Amino acid sequence: MNILVCISSVPDTTSKINFTDNNTKFDSNGIQFVINPYDEFGLTKAMMIKESTGGKVTIITVGNATVEPVMRKTLAIGADYAVRVNMSAIDSFSTATEIANYIQENNFDLIIAGRESSDYNGGVVPGMIAEILGLPFVNACIDMEIDGDDVKLIREIDGGKEMISVNLPIIIGSQKGLVEESELRIPNMRGIMQSRSKPLTVIEPISTMLHTNTISFDKPEEKGICKLVDADNVSELVNLLQNEAKVI
Amino acid sequence: MSVLVYAESWNGRFRKSTFEAVSYAYRTSEILETDVIAVSLEEVLDEELNKLSAYGASNIISIPNVNKGDNQAASKVIADLSDSANVLVFSNTLTSKMIAPRLSIKLNAACITNVISITESDSICVSRKSFSSKAIEVTESNTEKTIICIAPNSFGVIEHAVDCNIEISDFSEKGSISFKGQETASGKISISEAEIVVSAGRGLKDPENWGMIEELADLLGAATACSKPVSDIGWRPHSEHVGQTGKAVAADLYIAIGISGAIQHLAGVNSSKVMVAINTDPEAPFFKAADYGIVGDAFEVIPKLIEEIKKIKN
Numbered sequence: 167m168n169i170l171v172c173i174s175s176v177p178d179t180t181s182k183i184n185f186t187d188n189n190t191k192f193d194s195n196g197i198q199f200v201i202n203p204y205d206e207f208g209l210t211k212a213m214m215i216k217e218s219t220g221g222k223v224t225i226i227t228v229g230n231a232t233v234e235p236v237m238r239k240t241l242a243i244g245a246d247y248a249v250r251v252n253m254s255a256i257d258s259f260s261t262a263t264e265i266a267n268y269i270q271e272n273n274f275d276l277i278i279a280g281r282e283s284s285d286y287n288g289g290v291v292p293g294m295i296a297e298i299l300g301l302p303f304v305n306a307c308i309d310m311e312i313d314g315d316d317v318k319l320i321r322e323i324d325g326g327k328e329m330i331s332v333n334l335p336i337i338i339g340s341q342k343g344l345v346e347e348s349e350l351r352i353p354n355m356r357g358i359m360q361s362r363s364k365p366l367t368v369i370e371p372i373s374t375m376l377h378t379n380t381i382s383f384d385k386p387e388e389k390g391i392c393k394l395v396d397a398d399n400v401s402e403l404v405n406l407l408q409n410e411a412k413v414i
Numbered sequence: 415m416s417v418l419v420y421a422e423s424w425n426g427r428f429r430k431s432t433f434e435a436v437s438y439a440y441r442t443s444e445i446l447e448t449d450v451i452a453v454s455l456e457e458v459l460d461e462e463l464n465k466l467s468a469y470g471a472s473n474i475i476s477i478p479n480v481n482k483g484d485n486q487a488a489s490k491v492i493a494d495l496s497d498s499a500n501v502l503v504f505s506n507t508l509t510s511k512m513i514a515p516r517l518s519i520k521l522n523a524a525c526i527t528n529v530i531s532i533t534e535s536d537s538i539c540v541s542r543k544s545f546s547s548k549a550i551e552v553t554e555s556n557t558e559k560t561i562i563c564i565a566p567n568s569f570g571v572i573e574h575a576v577d578c579n580i581e582i583s584d585f586s587e588k589g590s591i592s593f594k595g596q597e598t599a600s601g602k603i604s605i606s607e608a609e610i611v612v613s614a615g616r617g618l619k620d621p622e623n624w625g626m627i628e629e630l631a632d633l634l635g636a637a638t639a640c641s642k643p644v645s646d647i648g649w650r651p652h653s654e655h656v657g658q659t660g661k662a663v664a665a666d667l668y669i670a671i672g673i674s675g676a677i678q679h680l681a682g683v684n685s686s687k688v689m690v691a692i693n694t695d696p697e698a699p700f701f702k703a704a705d706y707g708i709v710g711d712a713f714e715v716i717p718k719l720i721e722e723i724k725k726i727k728n
C-alpha cells in the first residue's frame with residue numbers, strides 16, 4: 167500500500183502567539199514548531215498500516231525551508247520519503263493545489279490529512295484535495311479498517327458517530343481515535359540516525375493562484391480582572407451570573 | 415445575485431446553528447441588496463422547512479434524497495444551484511467542512527471557515543478565529559464567489575420573518591461512499607453550540623464524581639465537557655474533550671471545575687463570553703482567564719451551587 171500523509175508544521179501548542187510587520191505576519195521568533203497534533207494521529211496510523219500490510223509511507227509538507235526539522239521528525243518516526251513543496255503555505259487553496267498535483271503525478275492508495283491545522287484552523291485542505299482529484303473524502307475519522315480495497319471507517323458527527331464503507335483510493339481527515347493518544351509514536355535514537363539518510367526531496371510549486379489574502383492579525387481582547395467570590399457565599403456567584411453577567 | 419445558505423438538519427430538524435447561519439445570510443443579503451436561498455438536504459418536513467423563513471430565507475429548496483455526509487453528491491447539487499449566488503453561507507460543522515471545500519473547488523470560490531464577522535460590502539472581507547482562538551485574522555476573498563463557514567454562537571440568531579416559497583428537488587445522484595448507520599447520543603446538547611457548558615477536570619479525582627457535574631448541567635440546560643487528560647484516561651468520552659486539540663467552545667457561560675487552565679485548554683474555550691473557575695488552588699492559571707471565580711473545594715462548592723440554582727429556577 168502506498169500511503170501519503172499530509173503534514174503541516176505548526177507552533178507548539180504552548181506557544182504564545184505574536185505578529186510582526188504591522189500585524190500582517192506570524193512572528194516565528196522563539197517559536198518551537200511541531201507536527202500538527204491532528205496529523206500525528208494520521209502518521210501513526212500510516213505506520214501501523216505499513217507494518218501490518220507492507221508498503222511505503224511518504225509525507226508531504228508545503229512550506230519554506232524552516233519546516234524541514236519537523237519533516238525530519240516524521241522520517242525519524244518511520245516515514246520512508248519526505249517531499250517539500252517550496253512555498254509558504256499562506257492560503258488553503260494553493261496548498262491543496264500543490265498537494266493534489268503531487269498526488270496526481272505519484273499514485274497513492276490512501277491519503278491521510280489532519281482534520282485541521284492548529285495554526286490556520288481552516289479544516290479545508292483535505293476536502294479541496296479530494297475534489298481536485300475526484301476522490302471520496304471522509305473527515306474526522308475515529309476508526310479505520312482496511313481489507314484489500316475495502317475500507318470501513320467511523321467518522322465523528324455532531325453528537326455521535328457514523329459508520330461508512332468505501333473503496334480505495336480515498337482521502338481521510340484524521341483525529342484522536344484513529345489511533346489512541348498512548349499509541350502515538352515518538353522518534354527513538356535509531357529512527358533519528360536513520361532519518362538523516364532518508365530522502366527529503368524539494369519540489370517547486372506549479373501555480374501561484376490564491377483564493378484569499380490575509381489583511382491583518384489581531385489578538386482577542388484581554389479579559390478584565392476575575393471577580394472572586396467567597397466559597398461560603400455561593401449565592402453571590404449565582405446572583406452575579408444572573409444579574410450582572412445575565413447568562414443564567 | 416443572491417446569498418445561498420446551506421441549512422443543515424439533524425434527523426429532520428434544524429438547530430440553532432442553522433438559524434444562525436440563515437440569520438447571517440439574511441444580514442449579508444441586506445448588504446448586497448439581494449435575497450436568500452436556503453438549501454436543505456435529507457428528509458425534512460415542510461413545517462420544519464418553514465421555520466427557515468422566520469430568519470429571512472425566502473426561497474427554500476429541499477433535496478430529500480441526498481445524504482448530507484455524501485459530500486460528493488451534496489457539493490454537486492449545491493453547485494448546481496449556485497449560479498446566481500455570490501456568497502454561500504455554511505455553519506462551521508464537521509459535515510459542512512466536508513461539503514464546503516469541495517464546493518469551493520467546483521465554483522472556484524474562496525472558502526473561509528471559522529468566521530465571526532459579517533462583511534461590510536460586496537468585496538468580501540471578514541474576521542475569523544485562527545491559531546486556536548489565540549488570534550483573529552482579517553481575511554479577504556480574491557474570488558468572484560465566496561463560501562463563508564460561520565463559527566457557532568458568533569453572530570447570533572436574529573428573527574426576520576419573510577414570505578417563502580418551498581421547492582422540493584428530485585435530485586438523487588450518489589457519491590461513492592456508503593453509509594452503514596449512525597450512533598447518536600439523543601437528547602444531548604452539542605458542546606460547540608451550547609449556550610452554557612459545565613466542564614470538569616482532573617480535580618474531580620474519580621469518574622464516579624461526575625454525578626454532581628451532570629446534575630448542575632441538567633439544571634442549567636448545559637452541555638457537559640472535560641479537559642483532555644480526563645478523556646485520555648477514560649473517565650469521560652472523547653467527544654467531551656474540549657481545548658486546542660478537542661472541541662471548540664464558544665458559550666455564553668463556561669464553568670470550569672477542577673481545571674487548572676493550561677494554555678491548550680484555554681485556547682479552545684476562551685471565545686466564551688463569561689467564564690467561571692472553581693478551583694482549590696488560588697494560583698491556578700484559570701483565574702487569570704476567568705470573569706468570576708471561587709477558590710474552594712468542588713466537592714463543597716458544587717452541591718451548594720446546585721442548591722442555589724434550584725432556588726432561582728423555581
Ligand SMILES: Cc1cc2nc3c(=O)[nH]c(=O)nc-3n(C[C@H](O)[C@H](O)[C@H](O)COP(=O)(O)OP(=O)(O)OC[C@H]3O[C@@H](n4cnc5c(N)ncnc54)[C@H](O)[C@@H]3O)c2cc1C
Binds near residue numbers: 179614643657671677
Ligand atoms: C499537544 C498538547 C495538546 C493538548 N490539548 C489539550 C486540550 O485540547 N484540552 C485540554 O484540556 N488539555 C490539553 N492539553 C493538556 C494540558 O496541557 C493540561 O495538561 C490539561 O488541560 C490539564 O487538565 P486538568 O486541568 O483537568 O488537570 P490538572 O492540570 O491536573 O489540574 C487539576 C486542577 O484541579 C484542581 N483541583 C484539585 N482538587 C480540586 C478540588 N477538590 N476542587 C476543585 N479543584 C481541584 C487543581 O488545583 C488543579 O488546578 C494538551 C497538551 C498537549 C501537550
Ligand SMILES: Nc1ncnc2c1ncn2[C@@H]1O[C@H](COP(=O)(O)O)[C@@H](O)[C@H]1O
Binds near residue numbers: 205227
Ligand atoms: N502546508 C501544508 N502542508 C502539508 N499539509 C498541509 C498543509 N496545510 C494543511 N495541510 C493538511 O491539511 C490538514 C488540514 O489543514 P487546514 O485546512 O489548514 O486546517 C492538515 O491537518 C494537514 O494534514
